[in-house]
Amino acid sequence: MADTKDFKMQELHTPSAFEGALWACLGIKGADTIFHSPPGCYINQHVNALVNDWTCELYSTNLSYAHIMQGAEDRMESTLKKIAAKKPGAIMIVTAPTVEVTRDDVEGVVKKVGSRDTLIIHPPIGGSLVEGKEAAFIKLLDLVDANVEKIPKSVNIIGPTFSTFNWRADVYELTRMLAGIGVTVNCVYTAGATIEQIKNAARAELNLCIYPFDSGMGVAREMEKRFGIPCKADIIPIGFGNSAAWLESVAAFFKIDAKKYLKECMANAFEFISSNMVFTVTFEMTAALSLENHNTYAVGISEFLNKEVGVSIVMAALSNPEAGSRIKKLCDNVLINATIEEKRDKFVETGPMVIYGNFYDKKVSMDAGFKNFIFSDIPTIGYLSSENCPFMGFMGAKYLVEGLVNEVYMGIFLETKGEMMGPISSGVVAWDMAAEQAMLKVGEMIPHFVRATALKKLHQESEKLAQERGTNVTVGIFREVSDKFTPTKFKAKFSQVFDDDTAPAPAIDAEDEEVPISSLTFTLSWDDAAKGMLELVPSPFRQAAVSGTEDYAREHGRSDVIGATVEEFRKELGM
Amino acid sequence: MPLKHYEHCCSTIQALASLGKIEGVIPLLHGPQPCSYQNQVGSMSCRPANLVTAGTLVNKSDVIFGGEAGLKQQVKNLYEKYHPRVIVIINTCIPQLIGEDIEGVIIELKQEIPDLKVSTCLTGFNYPRSMPLGSDAAWVAVIDTSEKQAKVPGSIGLIGRTGQDAGNLACLEMFFKKAEIPCFVFPTPHLDSMSSIVRAEKYYPIHITPWLTCRHLSEHFDGDVEFIEIPVGIQGTSNFLRAIAERQNSQKLHDLVDDEEKRVRPELEKIRARFAGEKVRMLMVDGPANEVSVGKIFAEFGAEVFVVPSMKNKFYQQEKKIMQERYGVTFIEEDFDLLGDIIDAVKPTAVSVEFQAQPECVSRLVPTFINMLYLCEYGYDYAIDLGTNFFKNMHRPVYETWQGLMKKYGG
Numbered sequence: 001m002a003d004t005k006d007f008k009m010q011e012l013h014t015p016s017a018f019e020g021a022l023w024a025c026l027g028i029k030g031a032d033t034i035f036h037s038p039p040g041c042y043i044n045q046h047v048n049a050l051v052n053d054w055t056c057e058l059y060s061t062n063l064s065y066a067h068i069m070q071g072a073e074d075r076m077e078s079t080l081k082k083i084a085a086k087k088p089g090a091i092m093i094v095t096a097p098t099v100e101v102t103r104d105d106v107e108g109v110v111k112k113v114g115s116r117d118t119l120i121i122h123p124p125i126g127g128s129l130v131e132g133k134e135a136a137f138i139k140l141l142d143l144v145d146a147n148v149e150k151i152p153k154s155v156n157i158i159g160p161t162f163s164t165f166n167w168r169a170d171v172y173e174l175t176r177m178l179a180g181i182g183v184t185v186n187c188v189y190t191a192g193a194t195i196e197q198i199k200n201a202a203r204a205e206l207n208l209c210i211y212p213f214d215s216g217m218g219v220a221r222e223m224e225k226r227f228g229i230p231c232k233a234d235i236i237p238i239g240f241g242n243s244a245a246w247l248e249s250v251a252a253f254f255k256i257d258a259k260k261y262l263k264e265c266m267a268n269a270f271e272f273i274s275s276n277m278v279f280t281v282t283f284e285m286t287a288a289l290s291l292e293n294h295n296t297y298a299v300g301i302s303e304f305l306n307k308e309v310g311v312s313i314v315m316a317a318l319s320n321p322e323a324g325s326r327i328k329k330l331c332d333n334v335l336i337n338a339t340i341e342e343k344r345d346k347f348v349e350t351g352p353m354v355i356y357g358n359f360y361d362k363k364v365s366m367d368a369g370f371k372n373f374i375f376s377d378i379p380t381i382g383y384l385s386s387e388n389c390p391f392m393g394f395m396g397a398k399y400l401v402e403g404l405v406n407e408v409y410m411g412i413f414l415e416t417k418g419e420m421m422g423p424i425s426s427g428v429v430a431w432d433m434a435a436e437q438a439m440l441k442v443g444e445m446i447p448h449f450v451r452a453t454a455l456k457k458l459h460q461e462s463e464k465l466a467q468e469r470g471t472n473v474t475v476g477i478f479r480e481v482s483d484k485f486t487p488t489k490f491k492a493k494f495s496q497v498f499d500d501d502t503a504p505a506p507a508i509d510a511e512d513e514e515v516p517i518s519s520l521t522f523t524l525s526w527d528d529a530a531k532g533m534l535e536l537v538p539s540p541f542r543q544a545a546v547s548g549t550e551d552y553a554r555e556h557g558r559s560d561v562i563g564a565t566v567e568e569f570r571k572e573l574g575m
Numbered sequence: 576m577p578l579k580h581y582e583h584c585c586s587t588i589q590a591l592a593s594l595g596k597i598e599g600v601i602p603l604l605h606g607p608q609p610c611s612y613q614n615q616v617g618s619m620s621c622r623p624a625n626l627v628t629a630g631t632l633v634n635k636s637d638v639i640f641g642g643e644a645g646l647k648q649q650v651k652n653l654y655e656k657y658h659p660r661v662i663v664i665i666n667t668c669i670p671q672l673i674g675e676d677i678e679g680v681i682i683e684l685k686q687e688i689p690d691l692k693v694s695t696c697l698t699g700f701n702y703p704r705s706m707p708l709g710s711d712a713a714w715v716a717v718i719d720t721s722e723k724q725a726k727v728p729g730s731i732g733l734i735g736r737t738g739q740d741a742g743n744l745a746c747l748e749m750f751f752k753k754a755e756i757p758c759f760v761f762p763t764p765h766l767d768s769m770s771s772i773v774r775a776e777k778y779y780p781i782h783i784t785p786w787l788t789c790r791h792l793s794e795h796f797d798g799d800v801e802f803i804e805i806p807v808g809i810q811g812t813s814n815f816l817r818a819i820a821e822r823q824n825s826q827k828l829h830d831l832v833d834d835e836e837k838r839v840r841p842e843l844e845k846i847r848a849r850f851a852g853e854k855v856r857m858l859m860v861d862g863p864a865n866e867v868s869v870g871k872i873f874a875e876f877g878a879e880v881f882v883v884p885s886m887k888n889k890f891y892q893q894e895k896k897i898m899q900e901r902y903g904v905t906f907i908e909e910d911f912d913l914l915g916d917i918i919d920a921v922k923p924t925a926v927s928v929e930f931q932a933q934p935e936c937v938s939r940l941v942p943t944f945i946n947m948l949y950l951c952e953y954g955y956d957y958a959i960d961l962g963t964n965f966f967k968n969m970h971r972p973v974y975e976t977w978q979g980l981m982k983k984y985g986g
Contacts, residue, residue, distance in 0.1 A: 270981060273937070309973065436748070444960045452739050459764060463764075
């Protein structure tokens, strides 16, 4: 049997050149896209695109095995004719991997049908998302009219495509800011643009590549070559300082005096960061960024959070080595193209208070006990976004901070609370000295903004458990409780406090170590069926699964856990 | 007359929050709706459980005709629903203003519900400018419900500050456990263990706030009270423990202190070297009395410390003298209009203030610590942790970034 240890899992959360090409095309209004593909490929691409964006028109040639084997030009021809009959502003044909294997003569079909403004994009098999996007971007330049008059003080925003996380809000905010200094956006290349705007892209005087670590740099260089449009991409407009610098740089290009506008924006920003809930929370906050499909966000967010609001970036996982080098200046743990397992281990090791990432990050971190998460990347599996919550620009900087504070502060805050009207007295319980000392040490590891109440909660929960077991509060009990109830996730740090012989604590760090069901700590009664289902849970997550299931049972008014309870909880988690 | 008031909240919240941390006790807020709302919301951040405030919602007719009947009924309602051992009526400004006969209500209730103990404390007007004394008043009310018990020979009692100390005094308590000196601490998370404080032969307050509590214990339950000093920082903790070791004639406790000093001294020296290099000027303004205690820790590190005290009781006077003589700490006891006036005068490296003062300080780009978040500050390890992480937690580079941004764009 083949050794599977070296099998890397990152492909699961990394889209390919095919997605890149399709996403670059799908966002253009008035143009139709045909995916020359089997129906399975097509429906997956269509559905997954609609998870992240509002609406798009995508058509398919619906190829069967026979079509592929015998040549699918006729299917292409018939589909193209139907689409051409609708008279769209342009037609983009993206070929699927199967077609790329058999190398259909799509160009010949287009020539035969004679449809105008029809582009063919062949994403390379094994190519990256960026390569797919750039291939489509550059192909689209064939539609751009070079002989147009320039619009004074106008720019193109280069880079946003469908399924770029939060592109719509970023574009909206940057457009608002540019308008504030009298600069208009000629075309967003490509998401949300009309086909007419794409065709008139050469009317802009300046290109602004807003996601330079992800996509758009190739086409920007090409546009400079073909149409003489210079490009700015050196400043990522994330954070207050960089948003101001970005706008100032655009203003300087057009010789616009932006001082008054920038002063107003920065005065507002300063008032915001002076408020009670910003530095009090952010100064003791740690964050992990897992943004392989949004390297630009990884760079911009990490620099902003660290430099302007004092958040410590404990880990960054991304796919662009150049972006990684930049983040290394402020973060010791930078992973490039890490597997999901590697990322999960790093989450546990660094214990961030909040994680920015995609669906997989949310899932693995949640399984490992992390509660505070901010979606910032694809795949999302399901996420609704609009113009409202940008990460870029002045509004984006504010949203990043308010999102962080509101998610984490209230999350941690509520974790430290007991019941609205709980039991009035549970009686006095004695503490072993070692447990008291452990509590002091754990206290030092909890951020000040919740330390006092968090300790109170740990104290109460320890006594509750000790009462249930009819013992003093031992260091073992305190360890169990701190593992379960300490706000967010500080297990990595806790290991410094507890000696190895203070078990029974879950062996979360020992990934490969088998954790027998019998070694787990149960606070409710579990029947055999329920315990048996724990065998299906990977060892490192078993204790967390017990805790989560018991919480679920309590929330549903149950005093025990049966097989059906585990099943319900599993379904609720979408597993 | 100052233009603003920089304390965290009303003494009523302090009483409510402190009592809210003691199992077996239900605080009942006797006051009008705005008082209930504000104190309910304001105390939420520091109450661990039983998050809903029971109150009487005194209305206009109560003010005219008296709210005693409503109060009595609400005590009965609370008792029927939760069967607490003790209900403490927090008597706020309005009932004080109209001179309600709370004691009379309590006497009547004692006859009607013999199992229930009801006591009261005065907050609001009674401590218009010393929020932390809300705790002191609340503790007296709790002690009022205690019965006399036999003293434990050779025992001591440590009298803490707020409800936050309840369950968080292990850093001191463990020395006495190891030295085999019978020790009772107050407050604790449970009414039963709290009531045991009356068994101590001698009371040692560990903060400046519990002056009333100590006096009450001494007068009603016997036992001497001695304020040594607040056991914070390295020297403060050692002095406190050694003083008790001498009085208890405990070589074991002396030895423990020797060991601890040996352990933490190298860390302290590192911290002092860093503070000497950075020349820190700390302005400590009001707070839950930790402007004095945490101020003392900073002074030991070598910072130049300026303290605007939240109270001026007898224990404060003693601690102030210690801090002035030992570290040359400056105390600012005169009224001031705005915090900015003091910041301009002192030109601090960093300030420690209450939440509501933060916008004023950050907008001046003065590194700011929220004093309410620096509690349970007793013992050696707290000080070492505070000193080791002080510069990291101050985040001076962030302020410098903003200085640069505002200079460039802010005009």
